[in-house]
Amino acid sequence: MGWSLVASASPLSYSSFHTYEECPLRWKFLYIDRIPETPRGYFTFGRVIHSVLEELLRPMVTPTARRLREGEAQRTLDEWHPKGAGRPVELTLTREELLAAYDRSWTGEGYTSAEEEARYKTLGRDLLLRYYARLSHERPHPVSVEEHLEARWDGIPIHGYIDRIDRTSEGALEIVDYKTSRELSGEDARGSDQLSIYQILVENNYTEPVSGLTLYHLRSLTAHRVPPRPKPTLLALHDRMGMVQDGIRSEAYEPTPGRQCARCDFQSRCPEFRPVPATDQARLRELVDRFEDLRANEKRLELELRHTAEELHRAAEGFGVHRIPGTHSVAIRRREETWQYTLDGLRARVNAAGLEGRLGRGSAEEVRSVLRDPSVDPELRRRLAEAGTRRVKWYWELEDSGSGG
Ligand code: SF4
Structure with a gap:
């Protein structure tokens, strides 16, 4: 019980929410039992690139106005960035320093072979150098990098680490999330729950509006930028997060097999995959x-x-018979008749005659009661009768013939 209280009170991150939605049992193994997963090279790679980018971009940060917490004094925008806003920011790391930071951060954890590690290392070097070159003529104005934000979203505590928050030329904020994955499309940015959660976090912690959400594909240096989520999208996400929160609170940890099982480290603990005792x-x-x-x-x-x-x-x-004798039984043919009425074309006349209450569903019983009612206009009754279709179904029953011994 103690565990569940802790779990239900813990803020939901995007990955915790996503994991629970995919498979509550996997979520339990990760977030309650805290069983470590096998390190994987592509996750290590992503972490290293993120940490080098943080080192590169942190000196460019010019903070901006934050929402007040209780007991804090009001600060103005000018207090936060009196000189820096709008001016081009110098890159403080040289190319060589950037590569030195990369070497320092590198770790071989999770790669399946020396060749795989070497391939990723070369990819990372190339990707960082191309990004560095891009920064020399496309300089962002970050107000924060790798910032941990928390919020309470209508009763749901949430948190997340946001790669970068930029000030736009109009003075609004843009959220940027780097992706090192092989493929990324605009569709990913449009449907990303992660970006939606980040939007809520930033709106709750900063005073300026969010004007854009970006997934930045580092391999192709492509920014997939989309407008902030409209209210209905956020409400739908809030509902789903509420369901996850309820599931965690009620300790609902059912295994939910699917494509995610292929990359799940817990198959040996999961009833879906547990072998039968020998x-x-x-x-x-x-x-x-x-x-x-x-x-x-x-x-x-x-x-x-x-x-x-x-x-x-x-x-x-x-x-032309209905009873066919067998050795022990007689097969008797029975008939079942049903009527169906299509009243769509007659609705106006039915309503004009004040019969909509009696013919609400247009069922056979309703129509028959009107057909038998002499107070209803005979022409309408004729039209109603014509709107019916008779269906006949035959079936067989067996009756003991009494001839058996
Ligand atoms: S193996 Fe599949 S069903 Fe079992 S915990 Fe992992 S993801 Fe869930």
């Missing part, structure tokens, strides 16, 4: 085989039953 394997295998046979027979029997009933039906039609 002592019971043979017995359970037999049960499964029997079940499989029965299922196959069930389908075959259903088909055979339908074909036999159809053949009996054709014979009954041909001979």
Whole structure:
């Protein structure tokens, strides 16, 4: 119980929220049991690049106005950046210093081979140098880098580390998240829950409005920029986060298998993948085989039953009979008749006659009660009767013939 209180009170980050939505049991292994995952090279790579970019960009930061917390004195925008705003900011690291920072930050954790590590190392060097060259003529005005922000979003505590928040030339704020992934598209930026959560965090912590959200693809130096999320998008996300929060509070940790299982480190602990005990394997295998046979027979029997009933039906039609004796039973043909009424074209007349209350669903019972009512206009009753379609269904019942011993 203590654990769940801690868990439900902990703020949700994007990755915690996303993990729970994908599989609550995986979330439990990570966030409650705190079982470490196997390091993976591409995550290590992303972390290293982010830390070097932080070192490169932090000297360019000019802070801006923040929302007041309780007991804080009001500060003006000018107090925060009296000189820096609007002026080009110098790069404080040289190319060589940038590469030295890269070498210092590098770690081989999680790579599956020396070749893989070397490939990533070269990729990172190339990517950082191209980004550095781009900065010399496309200088951002960050107000923060790698900042940890927290907020309470209508009852849901959230938090996140934001790669970069920029001041735009209009004085608003733009949120930038770097991606080192192979592929990235504008669609990713439009649908990113991560950017939506960052928007809420920034709006709750800064006084200036957010005017843009960007996923920055470092491999291609492409900024996928989208406008801030409209209210309905944020409300829908808030609902989903509320459901996750409720799930955590009620300790709902069901395994939810899917594509995510392929990269899940917890298969050996997960009931979805746990093997049957060796002592019971043979017995359970037999049960499964029997079940499989029965299922196959069930389908075959259903088909055979339908074909036999159809053949009996054709014979009954041909001979004009309804009872066909067998050895032990008599097969009796029964008829079921149903009526369906399509009143769409008659709604105006029905309403004009004040009958909409009686013909609300247009069911056969409702229509019949109106057809029998002499106080209803005969022309309308005729039109209603014509709107009906009769469906006849035949079926067979077996009755004991009494001839068996
Ligand atoms: S293996 Fe699949 S179902 Fe099991 S915990 Fe991992 S993600 Fe969830």
